[in-house]
Amino acid sequence: MASTEQLERKANRARERLAGRLDNLQYHASPGLVAKDLLGAEVPRTAGDIAAVLSQQVRRNPLACVLIVAGVGWLIYSDAQARSQARLPSSSGAAAARRQRGRKPSKRRSPRAANKGAAAVR
Secondary structure, X not given: OXXXXXXXXXXXXXXXXXXXXXXXXHHHOOHHHHHHHHHOOOOOOOHHHHHHHHHHHHHHOHHHHHHHHHHHHHHXXXXXXXXXXXXXXOOXXXXXXXXXXXXXXXXXXXXXXXXXXXXHHO
């Protein structure tokens, strides 16, 4: 059976390998490199550069651009629907209380007052 020292050395070597792999992954997944890979050139710096790169990408792959625009549009639409649903009053207690604040109080009799009136009629 392995001793405690052997297990600690093995764990330390595994940690070092993992740290090296994470550093390598972090380098390859940096935002600048991802943008460079996607755009196929240096990252654009001005609005004119961005427009030129976007128009070039649209010409290269119009279907992908249509799907991206449709997805963004769907996201905006669903967000607007959720917000409008949140503004609609519901029959919950809080919403009913908000609606009642604007109304005049109703002239309801308490059960005790109703009994007094019935006794007076007899």
